[in-house]
Amino acid sequence: xxxxxxxxxxxxxxxxxxxxxxxxxxxxxxxxxxxxxxxxxxxxxxxxxxxxxxxxxxxxxxxxxxxxxxxxxxxxxxxxxxxxxxxxxxxxxxxxxxxxxxxxxxxxxxxxxxxxxxxxxxxxxxxxxxxxxxxxxxxxxxxxxxxxxxxxxxxxxxxxxxxxxxxxxxxxxxxxxxxxxxxxxxxxxxxxxxxxxxxxxxxxxxxxxxxxxxxxxxxxx
Amino acid sequence: xxxxxxxxxxxxxxxxxxxxxxxxxxxxxxxxxxxxxxxxxxxxxxxxxxxxxxxxxxxxxxxxxxxxxxxxxxxxxxxxxxxxxxxxxxxxxxxxxxxxxxxxxxxxxxxxx
Numbered sequence: 285x286x287x288x289x290x291x292x293x294x295x296x297x298x299x300x301x302x303x304x305x306x307x308x309x310x311x312x313x314x315x316x317x318x319x320x321x322x323x324x325x326x327x328x329x330x331x332x333x334x335x336x337x338x339x340x341x342x343x344x345x346x347x348x349x350x351x352x353x354x355x356x357x358x359x360x361x362x363x364x365x366x367x368x369x370x371x372x373x374x375x376x377x378x379x380x381x382x383x384x385x386x387x388x389x390x391x392x393x394x395x396x397x398x399x400x401x402x403x404x405x406x407x408x409x410x411x412x413x414x415x416x417x418x419x420x421x422x423x424x425x426x427x428x429x430x431x432x433x434x435x436x437x438x439x440x441x442x443x444x445x446x447x448x449x450x451x452x453x454x455x456x457x458x459x460x461x462x463x464x465x466x467x468x469x470x471x472x473x474x475x476x477x478x479x480x481x482x483x484x485x486x487x488x489x490x491x492x493x494x495x496x497x498x499x500x501x502x503x504x505x
Numbered sequence: 506x507x508x509x510x511x512x513x514x515x516x517x518x519x520x521x522x523x524x525x526x527x528x529x530x531x532x533x534x535x536x537x538x539x540x541x542x543x544x545x546x547x548x549x550x551x552x553x554x555x556x557x558x559x560x561x562x563x564x565x566x567x568x569x570x571x572x573x574x575x576x577x578x579x580x581x582x583x584x585x586x587x588x589x590x591x592x593x594x595x596x597x598x599x600x601x602x603x604x605x606x607x608x609x610x611x612x613x614x615x616x617x618x
Contacts, residue, residue: 286532286615293518295609297542298510410507410543436543472588 299411302379306414309386310397316497317397319413321437322421323430324403327447329355330480331421331489332398336362338490343396346385348377350402365390376407382414396497405430409437416500417442420466424448424457432465442496443474445489450479508544511609512552518611519562526616531562533615537572541607546571565614575605 297303310317320328332345336359345366347355356368367389369381377399391397399415401408409418420441422430425448431438438444444466446459463475474492478485515536523529534553538544546569557563574587578594579601586595588604 286617287526287529288613288615289522290613291518291522291611293522293611295511295514295518295611297607297609298507298514407507436541439541472592 297410297412299379299413302383303412303414306379306382306386307416310414310416311501313391313394314501315391315394315397316493316500317399317415317417318493319399319401319408319415319418320421321401321405321408321418321441322403323405323423323426326403326405326421326423326426327480328400328403328421329358331445331447331478331486332359332364332400333362334478334480334483334486335490336364338487339364339396341365341393343398344389344391344394346377346382346389346397346399348381348400348402350374355400365394371402375402375404376411377401377413378411379413396493405434405437409434409440417496419443419445421445421447422462424452424455424459428458428461429465431462431469435469438466438469438473441470441473443476443489443492445476445478447478447480449477449484450481508548509552509556511542511544512549512556515553515609515611516556516560516562519614520560522614523561523616529561529616531565531614532617533566533568533613534562534611535568535570535613537570537610537612539572539605539607539609540574541604542609544569544609572610576602577605578602 353368359366
């Protein structure tokens, strides 16, 4: 007869400790951190471009891509200070990469930090990189079935931003279905319907984001 | 996709517990994974089988249960329920309910010898 040992030993997600340290660092510096996750080409950088003129100096971006510094250059050109991480083969950002990026960044006056994760609707959902919240970016061109097909990305996200809605006249895409499916997996998810091209919905998203940031920072005081 | 790193930590944890039983072999491992961890049981089982070769846990029967979604209430602590949109605790009615941190728990191991 085997001997049973009750352990109830907790195994934390990889990088858990460092993610907590990053969170503390951001809190102490009054920085609210948003981890943007979404497929390649879902419009994460375009969303940031649309936000850039509204954000000015109080925001910064960490860009994650396998290769090139194109995204950081796009945003820097618009006056949104951005730092590029190249993950080479890695399919998501991890807390170690964020720690290293922070050593190369100037965060004076920054209240809002966006971390644009590697384009991937699967892996980034499983990693905390010190953020206050994840936001899922899903474009209408990907198909309205994506929130249902990638439920984990939705479950971990406080908001879903549906992008490229200026293309809706040319597509068969039911935005209501996207919202419904998202809410089925995460009842409290906030849904924003935006177009980075026309600017529609961008201010609403930012206003909500700022409200969340204010709430989080006040909560800490 | 990150199942291997979880498997490494699980094995490490189990081997540490074997300290007082140097001759023991692990015949069964029972785990419970929070749904938000996005752990695929088949991948985790494969990772554990691969990594445990040559360790006292080699060949152990691996049971993985997907736990309930959990939330953290300031008064009741951890509860087996998802966080609600209005953040009201379904148990005590107090506000401030938030999603609990996702964890993998090594609930129990069974030893032979």
